[in-house]
Amino acid sequence: MCLAVPGKIMSIDDSGGELMKIGKVNFGGIIKDVNLAYTPEAKVGEYVIVHVGFALNTVDEAEAAKVFEYLREIDGLDELTGEEKQG
Amino acid sequence: MKFIDEYRDKDASMRYSELIHNITTKSWNIMEVCGGQTHAIVKYGIDELLPKSIRLIHGPGCPVCVTSLELIDKSIEIASREDVIFCSFGDMLRVPGSKKDLLQVKAEGGDVRIMYSPLDALKIAKDNPLKEVVFFAVGFETTAPANAMAVYQAKEQGIKNFLILVSHVLVPPAIEAILSSKNNLVQGFLAAGHVCAVMGYNEYFPLAEKYKVPIVVTGFEPVDILQGIYMCVKQLEEGRHEVENQYVRVVSREGNLTAQNIVSTVFKIGTRKWRGIGEIPDSGLVLQDDYIEYDASLKFGLADLVVEEPKECISGQILQGIKKPNECEAFGKICTPERPLGATMVSSEGACAAYYRYRKI
Numbered sequence: 001m002c003l004a005v006p007g008k009i010m011s012i013d014d015s016g017g018e019l020m021k022i023g024k025v026n027f028g029g030i031i032k033d034v035n036l037a038y039t040p041e042a043k044v045g046e047y048v049i050v051h052v053g054f055a056l057n058t059v060d061e062a063e064a065a066k067v068f069e070y071l072r073e074i075d076g077l078d079e080l081t082g083e084e085k086q087g
Numbered sequence: 088m089k090f091i092d093e094y095r096d097k098d099a100s101m102r103y104s105e106l107i108h109n110i111t112t113k114s115w116n117i118m119e120v121c122g123g124q125t126h127a128i129v130k131y132g133i134d135e136l137l138p139k140s141i142r143l144i145h146g147p148g149c150p151v152c153v154t155s156l157e158l159i160d161k162s163i164e165i166a167s168r169e170d171v172i173f174c175s176f177g178d179m180l181r182v183p184g185s186k187k188d189l190l191q192v193k194a195e196g197g198d199v200r201i202m203y204s205p206l207d208a209l210k211i212a213k214d215n216p217l218k219e220v221v222f223f224a225v226g227f228e229t230t231a232p233a234n235a236m237a238v239y240q241a242k243e244q245g246i247k248n249f250l251i252l253v254s255h256v257l258v259p260p261a262i263e264a265i266l267s268s269k270n271n272l273v274q275g276f277l278a279a280g281h282v283c284a285v286m287g288y289n290e291y292f293p294l295a296e297k298y299k300v301p302i303v304v305t306g307f308e309p310v311d312i313l314q315g316i317y318m319c320v321k322q323l324e325e326g327r328h329e330v331e332n333q334y335v336r337v338v339s340r341e342g343n344l345t346a347q348n349i350v351s352t353v354f355k356i357g358t359r360k361w362r363g364i365g366e367i368p369d370s371g372l373v374l375q376d377d378y379i380e381y382d383a384s385l386k387f388g389l390a391d392l393v394v395e396e397p398k399e400c401i402s403g404q405i406l407q408g409i410k411k412p413n414e415c416e417a418f419g420k421i422c423t424p425e426r427p428l429g430a431t432m433v434s435s436e437g438a439c440a441a442y443y444r445y446r447k448i
Contacts, residue, residue, distance in 0.1 A: 056281065
């Protein structure tokens with residue numbers, strides 16, 4: 001129920017005003033309209049996390065890599081390079 | 088897909104599993120609050136990657152499962168009316184009411200429609216001015232901004248035939264109900280990442296302090312969950328009880344203030360009955376007085392309907408982590424996803440359905 005999926009903003013239409021701002025968001029090839037009222041700072045090219053047609057937040061790319069950095073910090077693993085994991 | 092695939096990485100998962108094994112010296116009970124996390128844990132076998140002494144207890148974090156029988160019966164009553172188009176997320180259609188479910192209402196000719204977003208229901212209201220269009224607003228804090236926006240827009244746009252049947256529940260009061268219960272087994276929590284994406288995690292500091300439990304805000308992919316468990320076990324082993332955030336890429340401490348603002352404009356906190364658990368004070372959202380004309384329960388004179396829960400289903404104990412699905416005598420026998428006795432078997436995120444689907448016993 002609380003499933004929310006990250007997708008990339010392809011374009012933004014704000015002609016309906018700030019609260020009905022709609023983005024075309026790409027989820028691995030499937031494009032859907034998403035309400036961006038709650039992420040007024042989101043820009044084209046950025047990723048948002050989407051739940052029932054609304055973006056809940058933008059995804060922080062710098063923080064996203066930290067799950068793996070945390071592992072590296074713990075034991076100096078070098079096989080999980082950032083480049084390899086950017087997918 | 089970016090931000091999903093890398094968090095399903097097998098090497099990183101195995102490494103976190105190893106780290107958890109390395110630091111664990113005692114038995115610990117950790118509850119993942121959210122049904123989405125339960126689903127991932129069972130699907131990816133995350134519990135099997137843990138030391139035997141770490142027990143994951145599946146929490147009440149599935150709004151479909153905890154919606155009271157009373158509200159399901161109200162939805163059925165409303166959806167059966169000829170003047171109504173009843174809109175709902177798909178999960179709710181097969182939740183058994185006292186006599187039938189919404190799918191049966193649809194089969195009998197009721198206009199019941201499955202929605203992806205509450206804004207779709209608002210559009211249907213605009214397009215069908217002679218009908219009352221009712222949206223079944225279930226959900227945790229994650230879904231509240233979407234449902235609040237639909238009502239807010241209905242008022243802004245002067246749409247009078249849009250109503251919502253509100254079944255919103257809140258996570259922190261449920262955590263507190265579990266912690267304050269004399270049966271409580273839970274020593275640490277993985278808080279639900281998407282609830283916190285909206286609300287932040289300030290609310291959890293007093294809970295961690297009062298009950299001396301670590302609370303780790305956690306994401307939904309295997310690597311996220313394993314890292315969350317690692318952080319939680321580390322705190323338990325070190326005797327700490329802090330609030331930590333594993334899901335930093337999506338969650339900030341303050342949460343989404345724009346969303347919180349619309350939610351508190353439209354909704355206020357009220358008492359809510361949880362299926363299988365009972366009434367928890369201040370554990371739900373109800374419409375603010377300024378938006379009360381959008382309340383379907385009032386509009387159709389159902390505000391006073393009271394329905395008692397049946398006895399045969401132990402979903403209340405499942406939801407509180409007192410029993411596991413396979414410890415129920417009905418599990419997989421008289422209770423299956425095709426013929427569910429209770430809501431934890433109905434919802435795809437319910438603990439019973441997850442066990443049935445991925446772990447046939």
